[in-house]
Amino acid sequence: MSIKTQEALVLNKHRCGSMRYSALSFILLLMLLCSHSGLTQVEPKAVVKVSPDQRVFRGETVTLTCDIQGAGDIQWTYSWLKDGSVIPDITERVYTITSLSDNSKYSCEAKSISDAVTLTLSDLPRSTLTLTPNSPVFTGETVNLKCVIESYSDWRWRNGLTNDWRYEWYKGRYSVMLQTSERYTVNRDTLTIRGATESDQGQYWCRGQRDGRPNSSQSSSAVSLTVKASPKAVLKVTPDQRVFRGETVTLTCDIQGAGDIQWTYSWFKDGSVIRDITERVYTITSVSDSAEYSCRGERSDSQRSDTSDAVTLTVSDSYRAALIVTPDSPVFTGERVILKCVIESYSNWRYEWYKDTDSVMLQTSERYTVNRDTLTISGATESDAGQFWCRGQRDERPNSSQSSSAVYLSVKDLKPKPELTSDPAGAALTGNTVTLTCHMNLSPGWDFYWYKYTLNSETKTQTNSYRVKIDSVSDGGQYWCRAGRGKPVYYTQYSDALWVNVTVSPKAVVTVRPDERVFRGETVTLRCDIKWGGDTEWTYRWETQGRNNQYTNSVRRISTQELNIISVEDFHSGKYTCTGQMGTQSSQRSDAVTLTVSAEAQAAVRVSPQPWLTEGDSVTLICEVTGSSTGWTFSWFRDDDHLSDSSRGAGGSYTLSPAALQHTGVYTCRAERGRPAYYTKNSNTQPLWITGVSPSVSLVVSPSRSQHFSTDSLSLSCEDQRNSAGWTVRRYTNRNTEDCSTQTGSRCRIISLSTSDSGVYWCQSESGEKRHPLNITVYDGDVILESSVDPVIEGHTLTLHCLHRSTNSPILRADFYKDGSLVQHQTTGEMNITTVSKSHEGFYYCKTERGQSLHSWISVRVSRSGQISVFKILSSLLAACMFLLATVVLLFKCCRARVPSAEDQSQYSVREETST
The missing domain is CATH 2.60.40.10 (Immunoglobulins)
Structure with a gap:
């Protein structure tokens, strides 16, 4: 249905309603006129009530109530009128307008028409957003946004409108309220942005909310905030x-x-x-x-x-002119003098020249030549002496300079003569330099000319010194000098001739104490000697090519003749040289001496000819320091006791001649040198085994052989011809001296031998005497060489057997070797030498298809002549001639002096030493 059609229907209904009300009014009037009661009734009055108020905000709901005053309980129907026109379809007492859109007059009608009530429509209070400072703002600034909500002064509740607003803040298109945060601070009607950044740019708006009416304001217009970098x-x-x-x-x-x-x-x-x-x-x-x-x-x-x-x-201030005079004052008559006026920066200067206090400018003349910034005096005379100054003028800024300071020109008439000196003043040494100096009490700017032997050739320098390299004696001789400056050159007089004497430079020599090869911790002294006939004292310069830069630099600072190194270390190793210094002259550098620093020194001992001796033999122990042989003295020790008989140890050798039984023991040595003394480590141990010709105490071994199989048993006992008490069996194994492992009295029994039981065994008394040492070897192989443990006498038979572990009996087939060479091939497993001689001494071993024995040393003892019975001689002499008693006594003493005792008689014997 169209809007016009709707309006026509409403109009028809209104007309019909109006006709109906007119007819009703006419009927009521007739009833009143015809009434005979004569009473007058008051007509009920319609009244419109408004809730909440006649003044309404846009969008609010308004309720209109039509009350019929004085009507009692009569049931009414109601009509509602807007601006005098009936509102169709509204017949209830209460009329609700859900959203008032405009201003209108409302009335209601039942019996009568109420007075009209005017509803006035207002917009919600406007919110206005202000920005401080004005946009754009700059990064880092504080920005305040303030929300202002208008109030209405003609309202009876206007005071309520200015209070109790809750402000809401918004940015951009988002409906999420801004709250207090790191970016924003909200304080009622103000939003603060502290330290604005570009991310704070955007559209901001606000509005208010409250509990009373109006319960909200309009939203403010959006305000754009622009943030720029701080200008x-x-x-x-x-x-x-x-x-x-x-x-x-x-x-x-x-x-x-x-x-x-x-x-x-x-x-x-x-x-x-x-x-x-x-x-x-x-x-x-x-x-x-x-x-x-x-x-x-x-x-x-x-x-x-x-x-x-x-x-x-x-x-x-304006630029000051500077006056430069060439050459420097004083000048000499006839010299050419150039004065130059210099003004810093700018160009196009016009230069003015003045002399003394005269204000008249100098111009080109016979005396002077002016060329822009230069004034030239050709052939100066004494009349040219005086104060000169200059200044500049120009057309642009600055248009003038300040005047230069006055420069005094001094002109002298006498041509100067220099003095020639040399350094050193005395004789010069080859390999060095001599510095010649041409002395003149003159201003700078001179060149110097040098002459040798003659004045025909010259060498020019810009300084007044000239270094002459003295390579040989021929570099000595006569020298002259003079000075000159300017163009053309103005020369001084020649100096007097100077004679330079040249001597061949001596060569330094480095010596080292105690030796060029030293050991860590020693004190080392290097000395620099220079053979020089003069009485001049030298200072010294040391150099080294070591591995420690800090030490190398410290050596260069030493100027004494001796370089001392306390407690030498590895980094002191290297080549050392020295040079002597005598003033500016140096000696020839020494040849390099190589200092080698090794780890802690170790002494080593060796024996000659062998460690197994018979009483009366001679033996020498030799003590040496590995890698060094200079400056050592030696100390000797036996069984850790220091030996005081140093005469035996002179030169590192300790000689026992003749060797006695008490010399048996384990020897070590130690070397020392320097002050304070430096000691080597103690040497290795070296035992000496000395046996008597007819020992009173014997070490008895069972089984009686020098080589034994491991796991076999061994019995050793000390047997004294007089008394075995007080003797024990001791041994030396693996460089240690100890008692035999299982000992009862003078007897020792080892139930199960092992290779660690190999060593030298002997008998030792309670007082420390050592007797009858024997070498016992325990082998864990399958073959051993059997020989007697006691010496064999020269001329006797030597018997050797080759034994196998499984049978402990001779092997039928065996080869016997002496000193590595095959001696015999036997099918009986036994080798015999019927008559032993000294030539049979050596290392022996046997070899079979089942294995090879260890080596044993076989030594041969030579027998001495038999003892002559002293008693038989005396008996014969007494029987022959009693009266020759005195002669017999003398013969008796003589025989005793030259014939050894029976105990001294020696026999050939065999000693065995083993080696693998």
Whole structure:
């Protein structure tokens, strides 16, 4: 249905209703006229009540109630009128308007028509958002957004509108309220952004909410916040940062990146504000002193730009002219003198020249030649002496210079004569240099000319010294010098001749104490000697090519004749040289001496001819220091006791001749040298085994052989011809001396032998006497060589057997070797030498298809002549001639002196030593 059709229907209904009401009114009037009661009734009155109020905000709901006053309980139907027109289809007492859209007058009708009630429609209070400072703002600034909600002064509840608003803040298109956070601070009607950044840019809007009516405001219009980088002030200077005193300077402050913002300006001089200057351009009409200037801009909301970089305004006087005179004063008659006027910077100067106090400019003449900035005096005379000065003039700024300081020109008539000296003043040594010096009490600017032997050839230098390299004696001789300057050259007189004497340089020699090869911890002294006939004292310079740079540098600082190293270390190793220094002269460098530092020194002992001896033999123990042989003295020890008979140990050798039984023991040695003394480590142990010719105490071994199988048993006992008590069996194994492992009295029994039981066994008394040492070898192989443990006498038979572990009996087939060479091949497993001689001494072993024995040393003992019976001689002499008693006594004493005792009689014997 169209809108016009709807309007026509409403109009028809209204007309019909109006006709109906007119007829009803006419009937009621007739009833009143015809009534005979004569009573007058008051007509009920319709009254419209409005809730909540006649003044309504757009969008609010309004309730209209039609009350019929004075009608009692009569049931009514109601009609509602808007602006005098019936509102169709509304017949209830209460009429609710859910959303009032405009201002209108409403009334209701039942018996009568109510007075009209005017509903006035108002918009919700407007919210206005203000921004401080104005956009754009700059990064880092604090921004305040304030939400203002209008109030209505003609409302009776206007006081309520200004209070109790709850403010809501929004940014951009999002409907999420902004809350207090790291970015924002919300305080009722104010939103604060502290330290704005570019991320804070955007559209902001606000609105209010409250509990009373109106319960909300309109949303504010969106305000755009633009955040820019903080603008930078830039200071420009015209005409230049360097100005002359009295000039006008214009300073301009430009705010870059600020757009069309209006600024006021602050100016600073040396960091302090210049008062009353707020314009962009600051003009200094007459600059007087140098200073630093800077500026910044300020907006009306007190926001500031960054301060400009400081610009230093340098105020100077006009450039001062400088006068340069060549050559330096004094000059000599006839010399050519050039005066040059120099003005720093700028060009197009016109130069003016003046002399003394005369204000008349000097011009080109017979005396002077003026060429722009140069005044030339050709052939100076004494009349040219005086004060000269200059200045400049030009058409542009600066238009004049300051006058130069006056320069006094002194002119002398006498030609100077230099003096020639040498360093050193005495004889020069080959390999060094001699410095010649041409002395003149003159100003700088002279060149010097040097002559040798004759004045025909010269060497030119710019300094008054000349170094002569003395390679040989021929570099000595006569030398002269003179000086000259200018163009053409003006020469002084020649110096007197100087004779330079040359001597061949001596060569330094380095000696080392105690030796060039030393050991860690020793004290080393290196000495530098120079053979020189003169009485001059030398100083010394040491150099080394060691591995420690810090030490190398410290050596170079030593100037004494001796270089001492206390407690030498590895890094002291290297080549050392020295040089003597006598003033500026040096000796020839010494040949390099190589210092070698080794680990701690170790003594070593060896024996000659062998460690197994018979009483009366001679033996020498030799003590040596590995890798060194210089400067050592030696100490000897037997069984760890120091031997005081040092005469035996002279030169590192300790000789026993003849060897006695008490010399048996384990020997070590130690070497020392230097002050303080440096000691080597103790040497290895070296035992000496000395047996008597007819020992009173014997070590009896069972089974009686020198080699034994491991796991076999062994019995050893000490047997004394007089008394076995007090003797024990001791042994030396693996360099240790100890009692036999299982001992009862003078007897020792080892139930199960092992290789660790190999060693030398002997009998030892309670007082420490050692008797009858024997070598016992335990072998864990399958074959041993059987021989007697006791010596075999020269001329007797030597029998050797080759035994196998499984049978412990001779092997039928065996080869016997002496000193590595095959001696016999036997099928009986036994080798016999019927008559033993000294030539049979050596190392023996046997070899079978089942294995090979260890080596045993076989030594041969030579028998001495038999003892002559003293008693038989005496009996014969007494029987023959009693009266020759005195002669017999003398013969008796003589025989006793030359014939050894029976105990001294020796026999050939066999000693066995084993080696693998």
